[in-house]
Amino acid sequence: MNWPASVVDQDAWEQAGERLHSGELSLVSLWGEPGCAHMAVMENPSNELSLLRFACEANHFPSIGRLHPPAIRLERAMRDLAGLESEGSPDTRPWLRHGGPYPFLPAEGESLHQIPVGPVHAGIIEPGHFRFTANGETVVRLEERLGYVHKGIDSLMAGASLERAALLAGRVSGDSTVGYALAFSIAVEAALGAQVPPRAKWLRALAAELERLANHFGDIGAVCNDASFSIMHASCGLLREQVLRASNACFGHRLMMDCVVPGGTRLDLAAQGERELRGLIDLVRRRFPELIDLYENTASLKDRTVDTGILSPALAQQFAAGGYVGRASGRRFDARRAPGYAPYDELKFEVPVVQAGDVNARVWIRIQEVEQSLALIEQILGQLPPGAVHIPVSAAGPAEGAALVEGFRGDIFAWIRIGAEGRVERCHLRDPSWFQWPLLEAAIEGNIVADFPLCNKSFNCSYSGHDL
């Protein structure tokens, strides 16, 4: 997608910060390279994107986080990754780069105690540190410390061939491998002006919806499991497994890693693919309604999810929270709709939105999105155009491109600059979790410690996608 890009002076840069502060703009991303700060913003409510670039004198730039808190962690990462200093930032602690003591924010008062958790957690999950300050059972403050799975993807991208960069993009967050590969590929194609064959676009949407289905089933079951309701977990786990097996039958990989590549898809839909998918849809349509019923009518389960971990619509809007986190708190945004990309403009689907903002609402949005994804898969199977699924992408730079793609947990932003030799000069990938992690800190406040797993799972933020 080719959005307007401009080089701005200090006034215009700070003015953008003011407009973010006032809510006229939403922050899409903020990133840097030595000597230059970049920002992507979206107009409200038109969802029009634009890219701003600020030439940093002596690697300094005026802090956006000073005016707009969602930018703070991104600015801390900019210093760790590109050596840029944000002038006037309210928080100058390192973020992705560890080493040395780390001062946590204070929480003061009588009878408060701290509970440090992680980085190694009790379950099979990614590492991160949570510092709870509690008054008895009630959480007074949660502070996250992330960066444990920082792999240096930004640096590995710089100088990589497009093939290698695509492999890396597909491994930023394994649960969103299709989403990332798609965002990366669309950004590359936008940079190089490549026209992807129609069939490839439809197959990409098919893979993306399968990924959404698999993750939503996993999450719905896991949230219930954290309320000790294991029959939902077992039943949803079975459905998730069937989605992964169907994905494997269609595209030769259970998570569909490396199936989406610049220029199209690596493989066409396997011969038995359509039959597998129709069987899958049939299975889900038979089994899922009784699970929804079970969820809705089990008072002891609803007692745990309703009114727990409420995220206010105002915060969701301020942080431009994507995915089910935003849509469960009244933020009507779905990148498939606006800015939108093919083939979703030719497909019928609804974007469910509720206002409640609690764990129940985040589960409920996922339940409704399952139904939407099933309907989308049916439409894709019915209208899949014939033809090639890949065109060679001539990698002649210099060129820049960007993309915003709706992964299962929210909008994934990708920006790439390709050099004259066809190699990646710089690539920035922004996970939706960047704007969801801070909101988890807000949502848990005033809840009991024992409800944290439930709240955390209902957000299901990516550690790897965030830590890069």
Added chain:
Amino acid sequence: MTSRLLLRNFVRGPLTEAAPAADDAALAELAARVNQASRARLGRTLSIREVDAGSCNGCELEIHALNNVLYDLERFGLRFVASPRHADVLLVTGPVTANMREALERTYHATPDPKWVVAVGDCARNGGVFAGSAACVGGVSAVLPVDLHIPGCPPSPSALLKGLLALLESVST
């Protein structure tokens, strides 16, 4: 509603599928490492502590799948535990990041002997696609002695099951 579901699940019988045969190559790799004393002590049961030392979370998704009703890992006496203090096996994924190195070492030292380390996934062997990054230390063997490696990106649940069964057999025969 619940009772109808439970009744149906009870009458229908298990969905769990037959186990794959243990991986021969993995068996050979392991046989040499496991001594008789530890076999006698552990019997046919192993407690596993999973440690993500830098993975993209793809491996975690497939390790999770081992617990679903189709693979049902616990029928083999293999189970995931919450603390390294309860573990016989550390199942480690990811290229080991610089930021996770200390936590991984401390988890290893908190695990009582005898213990085994299983490295899962291509990244855990040598860093995989992240090899050479300044933010990564390398594969798991750069930090801990590794007894078994299960390849794949990520390894499928059946590949994981084969590897773990090989570990179990060499420990208990």
